[in-house]
Amino acid sequence: MTLIDLGESTVQERLRGEGLILKTGPFAARIRTRIPVVAAALMQVYQDFPVLDASAFADFECHLRRPLTFRRWHRPQVLFLADGRSVFKPLPLHQAFPVLEWGMNWCVANQVHDRLVFHAAAVERNGKALILPAPPESGKSTLCAALVASGWRLITDESVLFDLRLDEVTGPVRPVSLKNASIDVINDFAGNVMLSDVCRDTLKGTVAHMRPPSSSVDRADEPATPAWVVFPEYRAGAATLLKPLAAGSAFMQIVKSAFNYPALGRRAFHRTADLIDQADAYTFVYSRLEEAIETFDALAAGR
Amino acid sequence: MTVYLVNQECDFRPMDDAMLIFHGGSGETYQLAGVPACLVAELLRTPEASTLESLVIRLSDPESQPPVVLVEEALEQLRKAGVVSVRHP
Amino acid sequence: MHSPLDGNQALRLALARPESMTERTPAEWTVLVAAARETSLLGTLWNLATLAGVAERLPEPVGRHLYGGFLKADRNAEAIQWELQTLQSGMLQRLDPPVVLKGGAYLLAGLPNASGRICNDVDLLFPRADLERAESLLFFEGWGTTHHDPYDQRYYREWMHELPPLEHWRRGTTLDVHHNILPETFAVRTDPVRLLASACDLPAPWRYRVLRPAHLALHAIVHLFSETEWDRALRDLYDIKVLLEHFGGRGGDSFWRDLVDEASSLGVTWLAAYALDCCEQSLHAGVPLEVREALLGSRITTLKRRAARPLFLHGLNTRASATPKRDSVARALLFLRGHWLKMPPRLLARHLFYKAFLAPKEDVTNSRTDPAGGGVR
Numbered sequence: 001m002t003l004i005d006l007g008e009s010t011v012q013e014r015l016r017g018e019g020l021i022l023k024t025g026p027f028a029a030r031i032r033t034r035i036p037v038v039a040a041a042l043m044q045v046y047q048d049f050p051v052l053d054a055s056a057f058a059d060f061e062c063h064l065r066r067p068l069t070f071r072r073w074h075r076p077q078v079l080f081l082a083d084g085r086s087v088f089k090p091l092p093l094h095q096a097f098p099v100l101e102w103g104m105n106w107c108v109a110n111q112v113h114d115r116l117v118f119h120a121a122a123v124e125r126n127g128k129a130l131i132l133p134a135p136p137e138s139g140k141s142t143l144c145a146a147l148v149a150s151g152w153r154l155i156t157d158e159s160v161l162f163d164l165r166l167d168e169v170t171g172p173v174r175p176v177s178l179k180n181a182s183i184d185v186i187n188d189f190a191g192n193v194m195l196s197d198v199c200r201d202t203l204k205g206t207v208a209h210m211r212p213p214s215s216s217v218d219r220a221d222e223p224a225t226p227a228w229v230v231f232p233e234y235r236a237g238a239a240t241l242l243k244p245l246a247a248g249s250a251f252m253q254i255v256k257s258a259f260n261y262p263a264l265g266r267r268a269f270h271r272t273a274d275l276i277d278q279a280d281a282y283t284f285v286y287s288r289l290e291e292a293i294e295t296f297d298a299l300a301a302g303r
Numbered sequence: 304m305t306v307y308l309v310n311q312e313c314d315f316r317p318m319d320d321a322m323l324i325f326h327g328g329s330g331e332t333y334q335l336a337g338v339p340a341c342l343v344a345e346l347l348r349t350p351e352a353s354t355l356e357s358l359v360i361r362l363s364d365p366e367s368q369p370p371v372v373l374v375e376e377a378l379e380q381l382r383k384a385g386v387v388s389v390r391h392p
Numbered sequence: 393m394h395s396p397l398d399g400n401q402a403l404r405l406a407l408a409r410p411e412s413m414t415e416r417t418p419a420e421w422t423v424l425v426a427a428a429r430e431t432s433l434l435g436t437l438w439n440l441a442t443l444a445g446v447a448e449r450l451p452e453p454v455g456r457h458l459y460g461g462f463l464k465a466d467r468n469a470e471a472i473q474w475e476l477q478t479l480q481s482g483m484l485q486r487l488d489p490p491v492v493l494k495g496g497a498y499l500l501a502g503l504p505n506a507s508g509r510i511c512n513d514v515d516l517l518f519p520r521a522d523l524e525r526a527e528s529l530l531f532f533e534g535w536g537t538t539h540h541d542p543y544d545q546r547y548y549r550e551w552m553h554e555l556p557p558l559e560h561w562r563r564g565t566t567l568d569v570h571h572n573i574l575p576e577t578f579a580v581r582t583d584p585v586r587l588l589a590s591a592c593d594l595p596a597p598w599r600y601r602v603l604r605p606a607h608l609a610l611h612a613i614v615h616l617f618s619e620t621e622w623d624r625a626l627r628d629l630y631d632i633k634v635l636l637e638h639f640g641g642r643g644g645d646s647f648w649r650d651l652v653d654e655a656s657s658l659g660v661t662w663l664a665a666y667a668l669d670c671c672e673q674s675l676h677a678g679v680p681l682e683v684r685e686a687l688l689g690s691r692i693t694t695l696k697r698r699a700a701r702p703l704f705l706h707g708l709n710t711r712a713s714a715t716p717k718r719d720s721v722a723r724a725l726l727f728l729r730g731h732w733l734k735m736p737p738r739l740l741a742r743h744l745f746y747k748a749f750l751a752p753k754e755d756v757t758n759s760r761t762d763p764a765g766g767g768v769r
């Protein structure tokens with residue numbers, strides 16, 4: 001059963017009642033909210049995602065509600081609660097959907113300790129994963145969205161999971177989060193993408209989410225072998241440049257993106273080293289998306 | 304392979320260009336370019352004074368690069384000197 | 393078919409009878425995992441499931457959460473041991489070995505509740521006479537105070553049983569330096585000399601001591617049952633249950649006799665009675681009949697304790713609860729109770745007045761993350 005099978009009114013009903021259990025790759029999140037706009041936004045970008053019935057296990061308990069103070073009515077706000085505890089500062093109510101997305105990211109970043117979790121995007125071709133770790137503003141999501149629009153399978157835009165035993169990369173496939181100028185850039189680059197309504201004046205500026213292709217959603221459980229770790233950097237007007245990066249430096253850089261490296265210690269150290277041993281590392285400077293895609297297509301084709 | 308460096312457990316991972324060290328106690332990770340050799344030489348010179356931090360600071364200084372020896376050989380020398388003990392998993 | 397358990401019931405049952413974990417439905421696991429996450433008990437559950445031989449039979453995603461909690465605790469234990477080792481090989485060598493308390497003690501003494509347990513800071517107990525010296529020695533190693541408000545300094549130094557928490561400037565670790573197990577202004581005054589005198593040495597290489605079994609259990613008891621914050625109370629109650637059963641199983645009568653006698657000598661029999669009652673009610677702890685009778689005492693106190701029981705039982709609940717309203721009332725009352733016990737009324741009024749109106753405001757925004765930048769960065 002997917003969201004579109006269920007239909008918006010049933011989705012709404014579940015959100016208000018016992019919760020909607022949304023399956024995103026290896027994780028299931030139980031979402032509860034009485035805020036009406038959330039159902040419509042979910043329908044826009046999650047329509048092909050499986051929904052589990054109420055008797056299923058959910059990894060994360062997500063609750064979105066207004067605060068119990070006067071800010072419930074006066075310039076209303078929204079809180080995201082994980083396991084009943086508010087984890088962000090209250091934000092304006094119209095940002096409810098982005099807040100839900102950030103909240104689910106928070107759950108993966110903070111509540112998953114049985115595998116390494118990197119703040120990175122990953123896409124796949126021929127069973128091989130291209131991992132794009134990056135700090136915000138590096139153009140990671142833009143690049144990821146463009147690769148997906150060009151036929152790469154989306155593994156994740158936000159949290160790359162690396163198993164502690166198997167040399168496999170997975171991810172919770174979820175909508176790609178686009179900010180500010182990237183929204184128009186992706187719209188211009190690919191006519192076929194479906195973006196959510198934009199949400200203005202958030203902490204990240206204007207944001208919109210891109211619906212993942214249904215083929216990526218259908219293959220959400222399929223792992224990929226880590227093949228390339230690429231640190232992208234968008235630099236206006238720069239020439240496209242893919243440059244090999246020495247393993248030691250690649251290790252030290254990707255460690256900065258590992259959410260649970262401190263919590264896993266020694267295990268995280270060796271698994272990160274294993275990952276870097278297996279993958280080729282590069283830095284990548286770009287300004288033109290078309291050239292960026294050509295570069296990665298060539299990399300995947302072994303050219 | 305687990306190495307005890309002055310009573311503190313460290314894990315080492317040689318990479319193409321660097322030696323990575325994980326310090327089990329503090330949970331800190333260090334990257335040392337061209338290290339095994341430097342590490343060994345430095346340790347053998349001043350075993351009692353070596354904390355990992357001081358070692359890293361000194362070895363990160365490109366001016367003071369001692370000559371290169373093999374990792375296994377180096378660890379063996381260290382073990383004899385009583386500075387580190389080596390445990391294979 | 394049983395009616396589904398809420399997260400608290402399921403968690404208590406899992407702690408009391410680990411085999412019961414195989415009976416949980418997926419929906420019950422959702423709330424059980426949430427409850428265990430909230431109380432930092434995921435790793436403990438993994439350890440219990442492994443010992444009971446049921447770990448392999450848990451649903452796969454559930455096993456992953458429990459195992460992940462265990463890995464986190466495993467790393468935490470390594471860090472705590474290293475911190476203790478670093479401390480003992482430094483300036484503290486100039487003093488007699490301090491007593492390591494709580495999580496650090498469970499870990500170094502290899503007690504059964506240590507496996508899978510998360511320990512947030514290091515707690516050490518010194519004789520009062522060594523306190524200032526310990527503080528200055530630690531200062532030279534980079535341990536500084538966390539409370540800079542003069543009122544807070546006075547609050548701790550005059551009225552509490554510990555110095556204001558110390559923090560290592562580089563590593564960020566927290567160290568609590570105690571001279572007693574209950575505040576100076578608490579409803580009863582425990583005699584720290586009694587605790588220090590019979591503390592036992594830990595085996596080499598450790599240069600620390602631990603409280604003797606009865607004192608270790610009583611410390612866990614007075615710590616929880618004098619507490620104002622009951623956020624992770626179930627974890628603390630589980631510690632008490634394990635300590636009682638572990639020492640009871642090994643020391644038998646002599647442990648139980650010592651527990652009863654020492655509770656009385658330290659003036660905390662009434663707290664021990666609440667603890668025992670909660671352990672039995674909530675976690676089915678096995679306590680011999682004579683001990684129950686000796687601690688639980690006369691009928692009047694029994695009635696009083698029964699009346700207070702719902703307060704503690706609701707206070708123990710996590711947010712994965714079927715009774716959230718009653719739980720919050722209980723927590724608020726426990727907060728007041730904790731303060732009431734901690735200070736005589738006039739002092740308490742002064743303290744609360746200061747905290748409400750005069751204290752420098754803390755930066756509230758610091759307590760919660762900004763969602764910008766990947767949710768946590």
